[in-house]
Amino acid sequence: MPNSANLRQVLTVAEMQAAERDLMDAGISVHELMQRAGQGAADWIWRMTGGRPVTVLCGPGNNGGDGYVIAAEIARRGGEVRVVAPMPPKTEAAKRAAETFKGKVTTSGEGLRGEVLVDCLFGSGLSRPLSAEHRALLRRLRMEHALGVAIDVASGVDADSGAWPEGMAAWDCTIALGAWKRAHWIGEASAKCGTRKLVDIGVAARSEDEQLAPEPDFARPAWDAHKYRRGLLAVVGGAMPGASELAACAAVGAGAGYVKLLGSDNSRRQLPPDLVEKNGDLTELLSDERISAILVGPGLGRGEEARDRLAHALAEGEPTVCDADALHLLDDEMLDGVDGTKIIVTPHEGELAQLCKNFGVIAASKRERAMAVHSRTGLTVLAKGPDTILAHDGGVAYFPQGSSWLSVAGSGDVLAGIVASRLATGDTPARAAMAGVYLHQQAAREAAGPFSASDLAQAIPAAYRAFL
Numbered sequence: 038m039p040n041s042a043n044l045r046q047v048l049t050v051a052e053m054q055a056a057e058r059d060l061m062d063a064g065i066s067v068h069e070l071m072q073r074a075g076q077g078a079a080d081w082i083w084r085m086t087g088g089r090p091v092t093v094l095c096g097p098g099n100n101g102g103d104g105y106v107i108a109a110e111i112a113r114r115g116g117e118v119r120v121v122a123p124m125p126p127k128t129e130a131a132k133r134a135a136e137t138f139k140g141k142v143t144t145s146g147e148g149l150r151g152e153v154l155v156d157c158l159f160g161s162g163l164s165r166p167l168s169a170e171h172r173a174l175l176r177r178l179r180m181e182h183a184l185g186v187a188i189d190v191a192s193g194v195d196a197d198s199g200a201w202p203e204g205m206a207a208w209d210c211t212i213a214l215g216a217w218k219r220a221h222w223i224g225e226a227s228a229k230c231g232t233r234k235l236v237d238i239g240v241a242a243r244s245e246d247e248q249l250a251p252e253p254d255f256a257r258p259a260w261d262a263h264k265y266r267r268g269l270l271a272v273v274g275g276a277m278p279g280a281s282e283l284a285a286c287a288a289v290g291a292g293a294g295y296v297k298l299l300g301s302d303n304s305r306r307q308l309p310p311d312l313v314e315k316n317g318d319l320t321e322l323l324s325d326e327r328i329s330a331i332l333v334g335p336g337l338g339r340g341e342e343a344r345d346r347l348a349h350a351l352a353e354g355e356p357t358v359c360d361a362d363a364l365h366l367l368d369d370e371m372l373d374g375v376d377g378t379k380i381i382v383t384p385h386e387g388e389l390a391q392l393c394k395n396f397g398v399i400a401a402s403k404r405e406r407a408m409a410v411h412s413r414t415g416l417t418v419l420a421k422g423p424d425t426i427l428a429h430d431g432g433v434a435y436f437p438q439g440s441s442w443l444s445v446a447g448s449g450d451v452l453a454g455i456v457a458s459r460l461a462t463g464d465t466p467a468r469a470a471m472a473g474v475y476l477h478q479q480a481a482r483e484a485a486g487p488f489s490a491s492d493l494a495q496a497i498p499a500a501y502r503a504f505l
C-alpha cells in the first residue's frame with residue numbers, strides 16, 4: 038500500500054467533487070481530469086490483461102466518459118475493444134470523450150463474449166438504486182467475461198457507505214480515480230472490489246482528510262536496548278485466565294521487551310516459558326515504575342472484582358488497552374479523573390454498541406459510532422470486525438480487509454495483545470492501533486488459515502519481520 042499522504046486520503050463523494058472544483062479553479066479542465074483518470078486506468082488494465090479483448094460498459098455520466106477514454110486508449114495501443122452503451126453520454130466531457138472512440142458501440146452487447154469487462158456504467162454519481170434492467174445487464178455481461186474490472190467504484194455501490202447492490206457479483210479489480218472512496222475500505226463493497234489500484238490525477242492531500250492507515254515501518258532495537266527500555270507490558274488477568282494468557286503470548290512477539298501477566302489466582306497452570314506471571318495485590322504489582330503500558334479486559338470478568346481490577350489499572354494513568362470485558366465496564370464513572378487520550382478501546386460490533394450505551398451515544402453506522410465514542414470520551418477507538426475503522430485524535434483511518442480466517446475465537450485477544458505491546462514500546466495510541474491491525478493481518482497470512490488463535494499468536498514474530 039502507498040505510504041505517501043495524497044495516495045492515502047479517503048474522500049466522500051462530496052469531498053471528491055470539491056477536490057475536482059479546486060483542480061478546475063487551478064485551471065485544469067474536466068476534460069483534462071478525465072484524460073488523466075481514463076489513461077491511468079487504461080494503463081492498469083493493459084498491464085493486467087496483456088492485450089486480451091476488452092468490453093467497456095459506458096453509462097451516461099463522467100464515469101461513462103472515463104470508459105470512452107479507456108476504450109480509445111486501448112484501441113490506440115492496438116488492443117481489441119468494443120463499447121456497450123445502454124444510454125448515450127450526457128455530460129459535455131463524456132460526449133467529447135465518446136467522440137474520440139472510433140470503434141464499435143452497441144446498446145446491449147447481446148451475444149458478446151469477451152475476456153475482460155470494464156464497468157463504467159455508474160461511479161460516484163449514482164443517484165438512485167440500480168434498475169432491474171441495469172442489474173440484469175451488469176450480471177449478464179459479468180458472466181460473459183472472464184475478468185471484471187470496476188472503474189472508480191463498482192456500479193450500484195454507495196461510495197460513501199460501502200453498501201453493495203443485492204445479488205451483484207464481485208469484481209476482480211477496482212481502479213479508484215483521484216482518491217480512495219470509503220467503499221474501497223468499508224462495508225460489503227470493500228470485500229467485493231477485488232484488487233485495488235489508485236490512479237493519481239493530482240488531487241492534493243489535506244490534513245483533515247480521512248485516510249488509509251499507513252503500514253508500520255519497524256526498526257530493529259537500538260544497540261543499547263534492554264528489555265525494559267523496549268517496553269514492559271503488564272497484562273491484567275482476571276476470572277478466566279486463558280484469554281489474558283493468549284493476549285500476553287501475542288504481545289511477546291509484537292515489540293515489547295518484557296510482558297508480565299498479573300494474575301488474580303495462585304492456581305498452578307502450565308504457562309508458556311516466555312510468560313512471567315505474578316500474583317498478588319494488583320496495586321502493588323502495578324506500582325512497578327518500569328511498566329510502560331497495561332492491557333486489561335480479556336478474561337477479566339464483569340463482576341465487582343473485575344470492576345475493581347479495571348479501576349486499579351486505569352488509576353495508574355499509563356497508556357492502556359481496554360478490550361473485551363473491560364468494554365462492558367467502562368463508563369463515565371470509571372473514567373472519572375482518567376486521561377482518556379492514553380486509552381485505546383478495541384470493540385467488536387457488540388462491544389461498540391455497549392460502549393455507545395454506556396456513554397449515551399446514538400449514531401447510525403459503525404464509523405459514526407466509533408467517531409462519536411471518541412469525541413465524547415477522548416478514547417482512541419479501534420472498531421474491529423470484517424472491516425476495521427480507527428477513530429483517533431488525528432481523524433479517521435481505514436485498513437485493508439484482513440483474512441476472514443481471523444473470525445476465530447480468541448483472535449480479538451491476540452489483536453489486543455499486539456496493540457498493547459506496541460503501546461508499551463512508546464508508540465502513540467493511534468500508531469499502536471494502526472501497527473496492531475497490520476501485524477494481526479500479516480500474522481493471519483503467515484499462519485495461512487485455517488488456524489487457531491494460538492497459531493496466530495505464534496505467527497506474530499514472522500509477521501513483524503515482514504515490516505522490518
Ligand SMILES: NC(=O)C1=CN([C@@H]2O[C@H](COP(=O)(O)OP(=O)(O)OC[C@H]3O[C@@H](n4cnc5c(N)ncnc54)[C@H](OP(=O)(O)O)[C@@H]3O)[C@@H](O)[C@H]2O)[C@@H](O)CC1
Pocket residue numbers: 053054056057070071074096097098099100101102103127128158159160161162163164165166167168171188189190214215238
Ligand atoms: N470527481 C473527479 O474529480 C473526477 C471524476 N471522474 C469520474 O466521474 C465519475 C462521476 O461522474 P458523474 O458525477 O457524472 O456520475 P456517474 O457515476 O457517471 O453517474 C451519473 C449519471 O448517471 C445517472 N444515474 C445515476 N444513478 C443512476 C441509476 N441508478 N440509474 C440510471 N441512471 C443513473 C445520472 O442521472 P441523473 O441522476 O442525473 O438523473 C447521471 O446521468 C467518477 O466516478 C469518476 O469515474 C473522472 O472522470 C475525473 C475526475
Ligand SMILES: Nc1ncnc2c1ncn2[C@@H]1O[C@H](COP(=O)(O)OP(=O)(O)O)[C@@H](O)[C@H]1O
Pocket residue numbers: 385421422423424425438439440441442443444445446447448449450451452477
Ligand atoms: N470476516 C472477517 N474478516 C476479517 N477479519 C475478521 C473477520 N471476522 C473477525 N475478524 C477480525 O478478528 C478479530 C475478532 O475479534 P473478536 O470478535 O474480539 O474475537 P474474540 O472475542 O473471539 O477474541 C478482530 O480483529 C476482527 O477484525
Ligand SMILES: [K+]
Pocket residue numbers: 100156157158159160187188189190191192
Ligand atoms: K463503475
